[in-house]
Amino acid sequence: MPEAAPLTRPIMAGVVTALVGFTSSFAVVLTGLSAVGATPSQSASGLLAVSLTMGAACVVLAWRYRMPITSAWSTPGAALLAATGAVEGGWPAAVGAFLITGALILLTALWPALGALIARIPPSIAQAMLAGVLLPLCLAPITGLVENPWGVVPVVLTWLVFARLAPRWAVPLAFVAASVVVAISLIQAGSAVDPALLVPRVELTAPTFTLGAAVGIALPLFIVTMASxxxxxxxxxxxxxxxxxxxxxxxxxxxxxxxxxxAGGHAINLAAISAALAAAPDADPDPERRWVAGVSTGISYLVLGGCSAAFAALVLLAPHAVIPAVAGLALFGAFGSAVQQAIDDPGERLPAVATFLVAASGVAVLGVSAAFWALVAGLLVRAVLHTGKRPRR
Known part of the structure; x- marks a missing residue:
C-alpha cells in the first residue's frame, strides 16, 4: 500500500498527457490525411494507426530506459499534408511517402551523417517553412467566423476564455465546444449516427512510389518531424x-x-511540447519514478486509439468550418513559435522571409509541393547573401 499511493500521481500525469495531446491535435491529423487523398474511412484508419504506434512507442521506450519518454504523432507533419494537398498518384502515393519517411527516420538512427546533414539546415529556414505551412490552417478560425459564425463563435470563445484560465486545456475544451455544436446540429437536422462509423478498423493501402510524393511529401515531412x-x-x-x-x-x-x-499513419516522433507534462516535477517529485508517466501515456494512447473512429465520425458530421477552426486554434502556439525562431536572427531574416512566403503560397511546381520549393528558395537566397562573406563578429 505505501508504494501504490504515490504511483497514482505519475499515472494520472500520463493520462493527462495523452488526453491533452490527442484532443488538441487529432483534427489536424484527420485534416492532413484527407487533404492528401484519404477517404473518411482511410483517415480514421490513419488516426488509429498513429495512436497505436505512438502508444506502443511510449510504453517500449519508457519501460526499457526508465525515463518518462513519450511519443506523439507529427502534428507539424499533419499540417504539412494539409497544406500540400493531393499529389500525383493520390492516396497510395502519399502512403508510399509515409513509408519513405519511416525509412529516413530509421536511417537517421543507423547513419549519424544523415542526422548531421539535417542539423546543417539553418533552424531559421526550417522554422520559416513550418510557419508558411501553418499559416493557411491558422487562418481557418478567422474565415470560419465569417462563413459559419453560429458554429465557430462558441469554439473560439471557449478557447479564448480558457487560454486565460487554463492554457493547457484551452484547445481540448474548444474541441468539447465543437462537439456540442455538432450534437446540436444533428438534433436540429433529426439525423442519426450510423453505428458502423463508430467501430475502429484498419484499412490497408498498397503503397506506390512517385518522385513528386517522395520530394513533395516525404522529404519535407521528415525535415519538419526532425526539426520541430x-x-x-x-x-x-x-x-x-x-x-x-x-x-x-x-x-x-x-x-x-x-x-x-x-494503414494510413503519416509519422510518429518524440513528443516535444507535451513531453513536459510527463517529465516535469509535477508528474512526480522523484525523477526516477516519472517513467511510470511515460508508460501511462502510452497505455492511454492505446485506449484513445480505440475511440479513433468516433473522433473521425465527429469530424465527418461537423457543420462547415467548425473542425478547421479547432485545428487552426490548435496550431496557434506552433505558428507563433515558428515565426519567432524564423526571424530571431537579423542576419537570417531575409532567407527566412523568402522561405515563409514560398511555403505560404501553396504553389506546386512539377508536381512537387510548395514546402520543398520553400526550402530550396530559402537556401538559395541564403547562399547568395552569405557565400564569400566573412562572418560578423
Missing part, C-alpha cells in the same frame, strides 16, 4: 535531467512510422 519534434523533444527532456538515447528512440519511432504507414 525530435530535436526539441530531446532538448526538453534534457532540461528535466534526462538524456534520451537517440539511436533507440529513432529506431522505435522510425519503425513505428513504417509499420503504421500502410
Amino acid at each position: 519534434q525530435n530535436v526539441p523533444g530531446i532538448a526538453i527532456m534534457r532540461s528535466f535531467g534526462y538524456e534520451v538515447p537517440w539511436r533507440p528512440a529513432m529506431l522505435v519511432t522510425g519503425l513505428g512510422t513504417a509499420i503504421g504507414a500502410p
Whole structure:
C-alpha cells in the first residue's frame, strides 16, 4: 500500500498527457490525411494507426530506459499534408511517402551523417517553412467566423476564455465546444449516427512510389518531424535531467512510422511540447519514478486509439468550418513559435522571409509541393547573401 499511493500521481500525469495531446491535435491529423487523398474511412484508419504506434512507442521506450519518454504523432507533419494537398498518384502515393519517411527516420538512427546533414539546415529556414505551412490552417478560425459564425463563435470563445484560465486545456475544451455544436446540429437536422462509423478498423493501402510524393511529401515531412519534434523533444527532456538515447528512440519511432504507414499513419516522433507534462516535477517529485508517466501515456494512447473512429465520425458530421477552426486554434502556439525562431536572427531574416512566403503560397511546381520549393528558395537566397562573406563578429 505505501508504494501504490504515490504511483497514482505519475499515472494520472500520463493520462493527462495523452488526453491533452490527442484532443488538441487529432483534427489536424484527420485534416492532413484527407487533404492528401484519404477517404473518411482511410483517415480514421490513419488516426488509429498513429495512436497505436505512438502508444506502443511510449510504453517500449519508457519501460526499457526508465525515463518518462513519450511519443506523439507529427502534428507539424499533419499540417504539412494539409497544406500540400493531393499529389500525383493520390492516396497510395502519399502512403508510399509515409513509408519513405519511416525509412529516413530509421536511417537517421543507423547513419549519424544523415542526422548531421539535417542539423546543417539553418533552424531559421526550417522554422520559416513550418510557419508558411501553418499559416493557411491558422487562418481557418478567422474565415470560419465569417462563413459559419453560429458554429465557430462558441469554439473560439471557449478557447479564448480558457487560454486565460487554463492554457493547457484551452484547445481540448474548444474541441468539447465543437462537439456540442455538432450534437446540436444533428438534433436540429433529426439525423442519426450510423453505428458502423463508430467501430475502429484498419484499412490497408498498397503503397506506390512517385518522385513528386517522395520530394513533395516525404522529404519535407521528415525535415519538419526532425526539426520541430525530435530535436526539441530531446532538448526538453534534457532540461528535466534526462538524456534520451537517440539511436533507440529513432529506431522505435522510425519503425513505428513504417509499420503504421500502410494503414494510413503519416509519422510518429518524440513528443516535444507535451513531453513536459510527463517529465516535469509535477508528474512526480522523484525523477526516477516519472517513467511510470511515460508508460501511462502510452497505455492511454492505446485506449484513445480505440475511440479513433468516433473522433473521425465527429469530424465527418461537423457543420462547415467548425473542425478547421479547432485545428487552426490548435496550431496557434506552433505558428507563433515558428515565426519567432524564423526571424530571431537579423542576419537570417531575409532567407527566412523568402522561405515563409514560398511555403505560404501553396504553389506546386512539377508536381512537387510548395514546402520543398520553400526550402530550396530559402537556401538559395541564403547562399547568395552569405557565400564569400566573412562572418560578423
